[in-house]
Amino acid sequence: MHIVVLMKQVPGTSNVKMDENTGTMIRTEHENVMNPLDENALEAALEIRRLRDDVSVVGVSMGPPPAKRVLEEAIAMGADSGVLLSDRGFSGSDTLATAIPLARAAQVICGGRIGPDDLVLCGERATDGETGQVGPMVSSFLGVPVATYVRSIHVGDGYVDVERVVEDGFERLRLSLPAVLTVVKDINQPGFPTLDGKIAARSVKIPVLTLKDLGLSPDHTGLHGSPTRVVRVFRPKFSRDTVLYTQDNSGTATDNLLKFLDSRGLR
Template sequence: MKIIVLVKQVPGTDSVKLDPVTGVMVRTGKDTIINPLDENALAEAIRIKNTYPDVKITAVSMGPISAMKAIKEAIAMGADDGVLVSGREFAGSDTIATAKVIAAAIKKTGDFDMILCGERATDGETGQTAAMIAHYLGVPAQTYVSALEVLEDGVIVKRTVESGFERVQVTFPVLVSVNKDISDTGFPTLDGKLKAKKVDVPMLGNAELGFDKSELGLTGSPTRVVKIFSPKLSRDTIMVKANATMQPIDELLSFLVQKDVL
């Protein structure tokens, strides 16, 4: 069985920044982590590998060259190899352009049985890319998955829905986006770190994928961030400090009367 795990390198929660001119996420190699839900997807892939024979895990990421760090971390935690999709022509891609490129890169890796990824990324929070990748690959997608059972020719997934849960059986190949309940995240091992240093991770650019430049980056992205602003707080806080039991209550009642609440 071949499992593709999508790992996205994202800024730490306190480091998310947008370019005020282009509306594009600012991505550097500093203060970056693997998207937490992608780590859950990787942990589930490793669980499957440790449970069933002949399972190969390939980590795939799209981003700047610094995203190689995410691939290496995935290998250190248990992936067998990886592929990085990188190039200036991909910068500024929205979810549609990103899904097209990642789907094309997955096709370059050959046949697969299952794609695992997080249901969303902490930087964009759209939750759209996984289903779009499945569309461009022509495979079924199962989203919000909290448990997974491998069968001979497919999987049974437990999906979180508004009314509770539902179980769905689907044949391979399939894309599964997971939530945090799927598996506990793991840690790199010493053997894994040594392997990650030795593994040669290929990079794919548009020369290998063959898109028209009009389909890529900002030009190929039909969605735009049209305005960026910080919300202004219009409320003031009034702090009343007193030792007497009734004084704060009297102050509060007086304030509510002034505001015509009482």
């Protein structure tokens, strides 16, 4: 059984700098980390491996060469191997153009064609883009079922049972394998890198697959393959006619607040 874990390199802090002309993030490498929910996905894969003896957990990330650090981290945490998708042709990819190479890579990792004993896992969303679109899109390109917002996984013979969190409760679903699952934080507590893992991460070579290796044309991915375009990035201007009081000991400010609420029928 192959468990392919899709992992994204994201900025470590929420205060990311950005280029207001191009609308792209200014990434400084040393601050980048594995998307937190992808750590949960990796932990879920490792938990499945603990219960079976035939599982190979493979991390996959798409990004510039330094993104390989995320895969080394995954190996340090217990993944068996990692594969980096890196090519100039991938840059500028939107979610659709990202899902295509990732789906293709999952096929390659699973021996050319994802099989009835394979699983793809990833975080429900990444902390930078927060779209949550790549996982379901990958399932579509693989032609396999998907469950999102997954908080528990039980792998059976040829199927997987999951609990999926929704607005007013949760669903229990059964999907045939192979399948794609996107996980939420509640699923587990990600583990830490182990000493053995760190040693493995130091010695392992992370293979790099390019556009050509994946058999893709430049039209499938990167900016060319992206149907969406960012046309403007801005700091929103909000404005209301604000009545502003400064608190003193007279009680005027709060008196006026109560009057204001009354005037709008809000009390």
